[in-house]
Amino acid sequence: MYESTAARWFRRVTLALIALFALFPLLIILLTTIKPLKDVQNTFQWIPSHITLAPYAEIWSTVPLLHYFVNSLIVSSSSTVVSVTLAVFAGYAISRFQFRGRRLFSLAVLSTQMFPGILFLLPLYLIYVNIGRSIGISLYGSYLGLIITYLTFALPFAVWMLAGFFATIPRELEEAAMVDGTSHWGALFRIVLPLARPGIVAVAVFAFMTAWGEVLFASVLTTQSTRTLGIGLQEYATSGDTAWNQMMAAAVVVSAPVVVVFLALQRHLIRGLTSGSVKG
Amino acid sequence: MTQAVKPQEPVEAAGEKRTPAAYRTRWWEREGVIPYLLIAPAILFELLVHFIPMVAGVIMSLYGLTLFTLHHWASAPFVGLGNFKLAVSGPIGSALLQSFTVTLPYAVLVVGLSWVIGMLAATGLSAEFRGRAVLRSALLVPYALPVYVGIIIWSFMLQRDTGVINTVLVRDLHLVHSAPFWLLGTKAFWSMVAAAVWRWFPFAFIILLAGLQNIPTERYEAAAVDGSSSWRQFRSITMPGLRSANFVLVLVLFLWNFNDFTTPFVLFGSAPPSPADLVTLHIYTVSFESWNFGLGSAMSVMLMVFLMAVSAVYLRVLRRGGESGV
Numbered sequence: 001m002y003e004s005t006a007a008r009w010f011r012r013v014t015l016a017l018i019a020l021f022a023l024f025p026l027l028i029i030l031l032t033t034i035k036p037l038k039d040v041q042n043t044f045q046w047i048p049s050h051i052t053l054a055p056y057a058e059i060w061s062t063v064p065l066l067h068y069f070v071n072s073l074i075v076s077s078s079s080t081v082v083s084v085t086l087a088v089f090a091g092y093a094i095s096r097f098q099f100r101g102r103r104l105f106s107l108a109v110l111s112t113q114m115f116p117g118i119l120f121l122l123p124l125y126l127i128y129v130n131i132g133r134s135i136g137i138s139l140y141g142s143y144l145g146l147i148i149t150y151l152t153f154a155l156p157f158a159v160w161m162l163a164g165f166f167a168t169i170p171r172e173l174e175e176a177a178m179v180d181g182t183s184h185w186g187a188l189f190r191i192v193l194p195l196a197r198p199g200i201v202a203v204a205v206f207a208f209m210t211a212w213g214e215v216l217f218a219s220v221l222t223t224q225s226t227r228t229l230g231i232g233l234q235e236y237a238t239s240g241d242t243a244w245n246q247m248m249a250a251a252v253v254v255s256a257p258v259v260v261v262f263l264a265l266q267r268h269l270i271r272g273l274t275s276g277s278v279k280g
Numbered sequence: 281m282t283q284a285v286k287p288q289e290p291v292e293a294a295g296e297k298r299t300p301a302a303y304r305t306r307w308w309e310r311e312g313v314i315p316y317l318l319i320a321p322a323i324l325f326e327l328l329v330h331f332i333p334m335v336a337g338v339i340m341s342l343y344g345l346t347l348f349t350l351h352h353w354a355s356a357p358f359v360g361l362g363n364f365k366l367a368v369s370g371p372i373g374s375a376l377l378q379s380f381t382v383t384l385p386y387a388v389l390v391v392g393l394s395w396v397i398g399m400l401a402a403t404g405l406s407a408e409f410r411g412r413a414v415l416r417s418a419l420l421v422p423y424a425l426p427v428y429v430g431i432i433i434w435s436f437m438l439q440r441d442t443g444v445i446n447t448v449l450v451r452d453l454h455l456v457h458s459a460p461f462w463l464l465g466t467k468a469f470w471s472m473v474a475a476a477v478w479r480w481f482p483f484a485f486i487i488l489l490a491g492l493q494n495i496p497t498e499r500y501e502a503a504a505v506d507g508s509s510s511w512r513q514f515r516s517i518t519m520p521g522l523r524s525a526n527f528v529l530v531l532v533l534f535l536w537n538f539n540d541f542t543t544p545f546v547l548f549g550s551a552p553p554s555p556a557d558l559v560t561l562h563i564y565t566v567s568f569e570s571w572n573f574g575l576g577s578a579m580s581v582m583l584m585v586f587l588m589a590v591s592a593v594y595l596r597v598l599r600r601g602g603e604s605g606v
Contacts, residue, residue: 011404044446114535118539118541119334121564126336126340213427216564229426248436259424
């Protein structure tokens with residue numbers, strides 16, 4: 001883009017301010033995790049009275065963090081795998097086939113984004129409790145119930161994005177393969193999937209993050225044994241004085257995996273968005 | 281939604297003349313069946329988690345589903361529109377209205393500010409310069425963090441006595457004399473907006489950045505040859521080029537933030553100050569504190585009708601705008 005000197009400086013200053021806004025809280029959190037408890041109970045100090053890594057060691061015993069961590073990991077990765085698989089199938093159907101109900105299906109899937117979560121939280125809770133009572137499949141308070149719930153949260157966006165992504169892959173490749181005797185299924189698995197890898201990765205990251213950060217449904221559908229990080233992390237605040245240094249250390253520990261993966265894959269994500277969503 | 285086409289197919293196939301090709305085409309490989317097989321699992325789960333509960337929610341709003349009837353829901357009395365009347369009248373009604381009048385400006389402000397900051401960042405980073413990739417990653421971190429972590433950080437920074445914000449304002453810069461309580465009263469609303477914008481502007485940024493990459497650079501080069509100013513280029517090239525990205529982005533951000541639960545819940549628990557009592561948390565509290573699920577469902581149905589109306593108007597207005605050739 002052509003720009004004047006004034007425009008260039010405007011751009012530099014706004015970028016610097018935005019970066020400050022984005023990064024300042026992150027500096028505070030990192031600084032807090034290396035402070036001893038008495039520092040965080042008094043007025044904020046820029047320089048720690050001494051530097052300690054104790055908060056990172058203490059977080060595991062104050063709250064059963066590892067337990068919550070494992071719960072979140074099980075729920076988030078299972079729901080990611082299933083929802084990405086389902087989205088690959090559905091996205092492929094939308095981008096490659098003309099069939100009755102195609103438009104209705106895409107609209108119905110997207111319209112779920114419009115539903116307020118609270119509207120289906122109450123019935124879902126009752127449905128899960130009652131399924132458990134009548135059939136014996138426990139969905140309330142179990143991993144399975146939460147996995148099923150979360151996989152549908154990421155599904156609409158995933159279907160929509162993958163359909164857009166598949167549409168950019170030339171059909172001729174599959175047609176050539178099918179002339180050679182490959183079935184539709186073979187074409188999907190051997191030709192389309194490898195080419196769509198960046199889109200699939202982007203969708204998987206999105207699905208994982210959705211589940212990892214969810215709080216509303218977790219607060220109702222989990223019990224102590226299946227509690228996930230979103231609820232568990234708040235326990236650092238409930239024991240009288242908040243051990244902010246531990247709370248921040250725990251926050252760093254639970255964020256690190258997603259942040260690292262997200263940043264490593266952001267190129268894929270932007271590419272996926274460019275070819276998928278923008279056609280909306 | 282789904283047409284059941286599966287069971288009779290193999291019989292048909294068996295009746296056909298068996299050329300080698302037809303012999304190999306099983307029922308699950310037929311053109312007419314494949315798309316339905318592909319979407320069937322997605323439909324199954326969407327039905328279970330979204331559509332059936334939604335219908336159940338609408339039905340529940342017509343029943344007196346309270347603590348006493350909750351676990352024998354077949355015996356809950358039909359109350360017609362009673363829950364809706366209860367939801368809009370008396371103190372319950374005014375509390376719900378108050379919650380709506382807080383949520384609307386909240387959603388509008390968060391969408392507006394996130395969009396402006398995201399747009400400034402996206403246009404700022406569309407040109408090549410040293411450190412661009414690093415800066416882009418840095419700006420995405422707030423979005424990569426789990427939602428509740430972001431809110432917890434803000435909660436810590438906004439503490440009155442131990443928080444960094446008051447330290448900077450009062451002790452370091454001497455801008456204010458007595459340290460304000462950021463998490464009480466009206467200030468709680470602005471604290472919530474700040475935390476939510478911090479979380480959502482990177483999302484606007486990444487979507488807009490992706491949108492900008494789809495605008496051919498020749499257009500800018502041509503405009504530069506004509507001597508158009510940056511602002512002019514922004515208005516006549518960038519904005520029209522981002523039309524479809526903006527279309528989805530604004531709607532989705534609005535819906536997500538109107539339904540926001542995590543921000544007030546993590547900041548205030550289930551008893552937020554009334555200027556921060558967003559509607560989802562409000563309904564949640566009403567439902568789970570009184571166990572009056574009928575009333576809670578009625579409120580949720582009203583919320584959904586409101587959001588559907590807003591979305592419908594939005595889609596209509598913008599589609600018309602599109603036809604007039606923007």
